[in-house]
Amino acid sequence: MPTGITIQSQCTWPERDNTYVHVEKGDVMEQFQKKVLSEVERFDALSRVSVALMSEKNESRLLHLIAQTATDLTGAAYAAFTLRPVNEQGVALVPSEGNLFYLAAVIGVSKEQEEFFRKIHLGGEGLLAPIFRYGVPVRVGDAMKMASVHTDRPTYSHEEAREAALRFAHGNMPVDELRQVGVPSMHPVICSFLGVPLLDSNNEVRGGLLLGHPEPDRFSADDERLLQGLAAQAAVALENARLYQAMQMRAREMDALFQSIADGVILVDQRGNIIRENERARDLRQQLLQLPDGKQIMEQMLYQPAATVLSRQMKEETTVTVIDGSHEQRDYVINAAPLPLSELYKNSALLGDASHDAEQDAHSEAVVVWHDATEAQRLLHERQVHADTEARRSLLQMILDELPTSVYLVRGKDARLVMSNHASRTVFGAEWKPGQSMLEFLGEHQIRIFMNDGRILPNEQLATLRAVQKGETVYQHQEVIRHADGTTLPVLVNAIALPPNKFRVPSLVASGIEEPELSAIVVHQDVTALKEAEYLKDEFIGIAAHELRTPLAVLHGCAQTLIVQTARGNGSTLADWQMESIQDIDQATRRLVELTEDLLDVSRLHAGHLELQMEAIDMVALARRVIKRTQLTTEQHQLKATYGAEYLVVNADSRRLEQVLTNVLNNAIKYSPAGGVIEIALAKSPDQQHCLLAVKDSGIGIPVQQQARIFGRFMRADNVRGISGTGLGLYLCRELVERHNGRIWFESIENVGTTFYISLPLVDDIHMA
Numbered sequence: 001m002p003t004g005i006t007i008q009s010q011c012t013w014p015e016r017d018n019t020y021v022h023v024e025k026g027d028v029m030e031q032f033q034k035k036v037l038s039e040v041e042r043f044d045a046l047s048r049v050s051v052a053l054m055s056e057k058n059e060s061r062l063l064h065l066i067a068q069t070a071t072d073l074t075g076a077a078y079a080a081f082t083l084r085p086v087n088e089q090g091v092a093l094v095p096s097e098g099n100l101f102y103l104a105a106v107i108g109v110s111k112e113q114e115e116f117f118r119k120i121h122l123g124g125e126g127l128l129a130p131i132f133r134y135g136v137p138v139r140v141g142d143a144m145k146m147a148s149v150h151t152d153r154p155t156y157s158h159e160e161a162r163e164a165a166l167r168f169a170h171g172n173m174p175v176d177e178l179r180q181v182g183v184p185s186m187h188p189v190i191c192s193f194l195g196v197p198l199l200d201s202n203n204e205v206r207g208g209l210l211l212g213h214p215e216p217d218r219f220s221a222d223d224e225r226l227l228q229g230l231a232a233q234a235a236v237a238l239e240n241a242r243l244y245q246a247m248q249m250r251a252r253e254m255d256a257l258f259q260s261i262a263d264g265v266i267l268v269d270q271r272g273n274i275i276r277e278n279e280r281a282r283d284l285r286q287q288l289l290q291l292p293d294g295k296q297i298m299e300q301m302l303y304q305p306a307a308t309v310l311s312r313q314m315k316e317e318t319t320v321t322v323i324d325g326s327h328e329q330r331d332y333v334i335n336a337a338p339l340p341l342s343e344l345y346k347n348s349a350l351l352g353d354a355s356h357d358a359e360q361d362a363h364s365e366a367v368v369v370w371h372d373a374t375e376a377q378r379l380l381h382e383r384q385v386h387a388d389t390e391a392r393r394s395l396l397q398m399i400l401d402e403l404p405t406s407v408y409l410v411r412g413k414d415a416r417l418v419m420s421n422h423a424s425r426t427v428f429g430a431e432w433k434p435g436q437s438m439l440e441f442l443g444e445h446q447i448r449i450f451m452n453d454g455r456i457l458p459n460e461q462l463a464t465l466r467a468v469q470k471g472e473t474v475y476q477h478q479e480v481i482r483h484a485d486g487t488t489l490p491v492l493v494n495a496i497a498l499p500p501n502k503f504r505v506p507s508l509v510a511s512g513i514e515e516p517e518l519s520a521i522v523v524h525q526d527v528t529a530l531k532e533a534e535y536l537k538d539e540f541i542g543i544a545a546h547e548l549r550t551p552l553a554v555l556h557g558c559a560q561t562l563i564v565q566t567a568r569g570n571g572s573t574l575a576d577w578q579m580e581s582i583q584d585i586d587q588a589t590r591r592l593v594e595l596t597e598d599l600l601d602v603s604r605l606h607a608g609h610l611e612l613q614m615e616a617i618d619m620v621a622l623a624r625r626v627i628k629r630t631q632l633t634t635e636q637h638q639l640k641a642t643y644g645a646e647y648l649v650v651n652a653d654s655r656r657l658e659q660v661l662t663n664v665l666n667n668a669i670k671y672s673p674a675g676g677v678i679e680i681a682l683a684k685s686p687d688q689q690h691c692l693l694a695v696k697d698s699g700i701g702i703p704v705q706q707q708a709r710i711f712g713r714f715m716r717a718d719n720v721r722g723i724s725g726t727g728l729g730l731y732l733c734r735e736l737v738e739r740h741n742g743r744i745w746f747e748s749i750e751n752v753g754t755t756f757y758i759s760l761p762l763v764d765d766i767h768m769a
């Protein structure tokens with residue numbers, strides 16, 4: 001079978017006659033000229049270029065250098081270097097056929113030709129097939145002749161060309177029987193062709209180094225060997241360049257990683273030199289060094305841990321606490337470890353420009369890591385505190401829920417619920433949702449609150465609202481709760497106002513904002529059973545008092561008659577002791593009458609039968625009258641009154657107000673057994689809406705533990721032994737004052753004295769219920 005190449009019609013292969021020709025070697029002269037470049041010179045040039053190859057790390061310069069060297073050494077007119085694309089790890093990305101290889105460097109062609117070659121797929125067929133497919137060099141003396149020999153067959157198929165290449169690669173066919181499949185139109189005219197494969201360490205084709213010359217027989221067997229040697233060197237140099245680039249990239253990655261570590265990382269040598277540090281470490285070190293004890297801190301955080309781990313050759317962890325520039329405490333966890341550097345030093349990129357004697361200090365460097373644990377610890381602490389608070393809160397809730405009395409905590413002027421217990425649900429007969437205001441809750445569930453005597457309690461007088469709106473602490477306030485279904489529940493309400501700083505919202509505390517709202521703890525005690533017993537008692541007291549009234553009136557009348565008639569000389573004269581006895585009887589019955597009157601008032605109050613005769617009265621005149629009368633009952637005490645106004649008109653039942661004032665004055669006298677001055681002041685309140693009466697004594701005072709209950713019925717303090725009284729006076733006072741839309745309260749210190757205050761709305765500002 002004849003061998004040869006096919007001339008494709010579209011290529012610029014020069015026109016030849018279609019005769020079958022043999023490829024001839026160049027003439028003797030050319031052979032001789034080539035020999036001029038002696039073996040020695042070639043070897044010299046080759047070793048020089050190999051040094052250059054080994055030291056060139058830039059891949060494109062390297063490729064160009066290889067191509068240039070190849071042309072220089074062989075006298076080729078053209079050189080092309082095609083490469084198989086590989087990934088970062090050097091793994092081939094395309095098959096070795098050559099058509100997917102890219103043009104890495106080219107010499108001897110025009111710019112346009114180069115551009116063209118870079119755009120097209122480079123064929124791996126025909127003469128190139130043995131190189132790319134089988135890694136075998138191809139040297140052809142005159143490709144043009146080869147083409148003209150095979151003019152009987154204008155084209156060969158790729159399969160035929162590959163088959164020929166296979167046979168050639170196995171040494172079963174001379175080179176001139178290879179099949180050409182044509183060349184692209186822009187291809188320069190090539191007669192002499194020499195191509196060698198670039199084989200990697202696994203003998204895999206990595207590329208091809210292809211030389212050409214327009215004249216025939218320009219490449220000798222020596223050229224072929226030379227080019228093969230160059231290709232082998234180029235393969236190693238390319239691999240090196242790839243490794244170098246991969247390593248550089250890895251080094252850059254490592255460096256970026258190193259710099260992005262949130263902890264400070266420092267490499268210190270045995271002599272305390274900082275070999276390398278990341279940005280965080282550098283910043284922190286500079287900050288710390290600016291502190292007054294910066295050097296000492298650096299010693300603790302860096303040099304000491306480094307020295308310790310280097311001497312012991314083992315890791316160490318310590319914690320250092322530093323007070324930073326803004327006077328905040330910061331905790332640093334210091335991890336130090338000796339660093340086996342022999343490996344690292346091989347990779348010099350990691351250490352940057354560290355000018356170090358690697359061998360000498362290979363085991364004398366320590367890596368110190370600074371971890372700022374402040375936030376983590378703060379978080380941990382906060383979590384613990386939160387867990388503690390939560391545990392305490394649930395314990396408190398448990399205790400509260402077990403209580404038989406209703407307890408709830410409200411905040412703000414509208415008394416929004418913060419927390420409540422189970423019993424509060426029973427008391428109100430409905431569930432009060434946290435965050436809901438009291439009036440909204442009452443409205444939603446149609447709950448109404450009444451006073452003891454059945455009148456509606458105005459909202460502003462609700463114990464809860466008084467506590468959160470005025471900061472008042474209200475004790476034993478009697479309220480009657482009526483549920484939507486009509487059932488009623490009498491309760492005693494204690495509302496304890498909490499000043500804003502006692503109960504603060506954590507988020508506000510953290511942000512430093514003052515909590516402006518008042519809070520209150522409110523306790524409702526169901527007094528149904530008590531009321532029942534009280535009712536029976538009141539009934540009994542009412543009946544007893546009523547029954548006592550007639551015999552007492554008789555007794556009192558008789559004693560008076562005896563005294564008056566004896567004084568007038570009617571009847572026999574009485575001995576002194578008889579007269580004294582009659583006067584004692586008279587006083588005792590007077591006292592008994594007062595007591596029964598009080599008892600009757602109590603039962604009237606409870607039965608809702610206490611009628612007030614309201615009229616406009618001048619408090620100043622009333623006070624003057626009562627003070628004058630009371631002063632007559634004592635010589636030991638001086639009642640000193642001051643009046644802030646000429647008259648203060650209130651709408652009131654004057655008899656009842658006299659009763660109130662008399663009891664308060666009598667108490668001041670009675671509970672100041674040593675005598676002394678009792679100061680009375682009557683004036684307008686600061687808001688000009690009320691008249692305010694204060695009665696101040698310097699007596700025995702009321703013990704703190706009984707102050708809360710002192711307005712209760714029959715309530716007497718422990719320190720009144722030897723002083724007579726029933727404990728009804730203040731109870732009636734409060735009931736009466738409140739019926740006048742007023743308020744009564746006191747301040748007292750045991751053994752120092754007591755001041756009672758009564759405030760009543762002035763006539764212009766009366767809100768009648």
Ligand code: ATP
Binds near residue numbers: 668700718
């Ligand atoms: P009475 O029913 O006769 O008035 P009483 O004076 O004991 O008897 P209250 O007027 O209700 O009853 O007073 C109740 C208690 O309050 C007194 O027993 C006393 O312990 C205490 N108290 C009232 N006023 C004073 C005062 N000015 N100083 C000290 N303790 C007082």
Ligand code: MG
Binds near residue numbers: 663666667725729730
């Ligand atoms: Mg009294």
